[in-house]
Amino acid sequence: MKWTFAALAAFLATTSVQAVTVVTAAHMLDPAKGVTVDNVVVVIGDNGRVQGLVSGTGARPNIPADAKRLDLGDVTILPGLIDMHVHLTGDPTLSGYQGLEYTDNFWTVVGVANAKKTVEAGFTTVRMVGSANYDDVALKQGIDHGYVPGPRIVPATYAIGATGGHCDSTEFPPSINVPQPNIANSPEQFRALVRTLRKYGAEVIKVCMTGGELSKTDSVGAQQISFEEIKAIVDEAHMLGLRVAVHAHGTDGINDALRAGVDTIEHASLADEESFKLAKAHGAWFDMDIYDDDYILSDGAKNGVFAESLAKEKMIGLKQRQTFRAAHAAGVKMLFGTDAGVYPHGDNARQFAKMVEWGMTPVEAIRAATSDAAIALNRVDDVGQITPGHYGDIVAVAGDPTKDVRLLEHPTWVLKGGQVVTGPAR
Known part of the structure; x- marks a missing residue:
């Protein structure tokens, strides 16, 4: 009161x-x-x-x-601000093959430094939508118990996907076998994977539905998970009380994910009028990272980003911003999510100006990072x-x-x- x-x-x-x-x-x-x-x-x-x-x-x-x-x-x-799409254990200056120079647990240490930068920038709650080795759960536990400073974390653990897809390691030859505990290839395999991730600390399920800009070999818009598979993921996650965030650039993947009942579409670059209608009908949110295109194109090459990825970024960046404007005008519910880790942590708030430039009022942009984000997280009672x-x-x-x-x-x-x-x- x-x-x-x-x-x-x-x-x-x-x-x-x-x-x-x-x-x-x-x-x-x-x-x-x-x-x-x-x-x-x-x-x-x-x-x-x-x-x-x-x-x-x-x-x-x-x-x-x-x-x-x-x-x-x-x-x-x-x-306190809420960023709905971060990767605290990522460092954009170590892109491409440069990350192979470091041991697996190095990235947890990176996460400790980035958590401090993020909370000091005013982001007191974040949703981590993908990290290896359950690093996000470890980071959350360290922050919650007062060992290190950082924001409140909603962890996804691994982002899950199909063989050869955006969440798979596609930059190696067949002779190099990279363990991929996040890969499945049937509805039942995905159901089991959702249960495993929840068992080890996931509070949201992140799915790679289409290709991505920063994966080396796939097409950015191509659908990689079938409707039957995404429906199984959504049904299982919702039964367990978890929400589902879907990485999707391509139109077909976006629309199948919305038909399956996902909660948020990440990126949503090539969403169309049907996507807008489906999102509004199903109550889904768009979570569009419209700032980081600037950083990727200015600094990506020197950071080691694959040439193939830079080509996809040049193709998709402007289109994503145009889609943002059209989705907002159509009345789609919008969130504040930056994909921090693709650009330096602590600069999250730079996206507010982009959201205003591409159609929002300042209050709408701020609401997307506060009360609306709390609704999407199902945490309206505490943040x-x-x-x-x-x-x-x-x-x-x-x-x-x-x-x-x-x-x-x-x-x-x-x-x-x-x-x-x-x-x-x-």
Whole structure:
């Protein structure tokens, strides 16, 4: 519930002030409602969740001198940001064959560094949609238990796919046998794979439905998993309480995945009018990474990206942005997902400006990374809003992000669960 100033004053007078943190700020953006309120006081309990919120005119309550207080000053606060498509264990500067110079567990260490960069950039929750060796689960456990800093992680473990597809290792000759515990080739094999991934920590299932830009040998738009296979995956995942995210650039793969009932389409580059109708009919979301084309084309060659991949990127990048604009205009539900790991982590917020450039309002873009993302994650009770019961995840910017969305690229404060991640004093 939203308190009055009088109710907050009464609460502070009767509770142990050492058990709460009182956060004050000049302004607060509520992306879900699209409104900004002034004179904000947020009370966060020692469990990291918001206990009370007040705003508006009237005298500020008397905050006890010994209370834990964070006065953020003349800033606008908003909920901690959510990136729905990241690969924290990826480093874009080690693309192509360069990654073969490192041991398997090296990538977990990479993930520790990238998790810190990501949360310091204001992204307090991320969905990791594919990593090897259950590295994302290890990273989540390390963050949750306080060993390393980082965002809340929704892990997919391995991204699953078919033999020779985008999730397979296609850059080696037959004499090199690479273990691929994420590959299946029938509906029943995929059902079993979903169960295995859930057993070892998956909270979302990621499926490679079509070819990809950064896989070496496949066609970016070609469908790689049959309707019967994706239907089996979706049915099994939903039965187990998991949602399904589908990597799909090509039209046929997108539409078969939507007919099967998937929850999110990642990339969606070649989606058509039928795709839009199917997404709206089935309540699916599009999660389109429309910033990273700039980075891939500018830095990909020096980073070791395969020439074949760069050719596919040149073919698909502009089309994806045009599809983004058309999907938004058609009323498709849209999310904020960057594919961080394809470009450097910590730069996630650069995508906001691209989303505005290609048709969204700033508030719509911010909502895609806050309250809408929470809906898509089925976590509306704990992330995506600054309201009682939710985690005290807060980002502060020096100005009005509804007028200049690029302010989100340089947050002045970041709080996760009421704890300061970064700020002027850190």
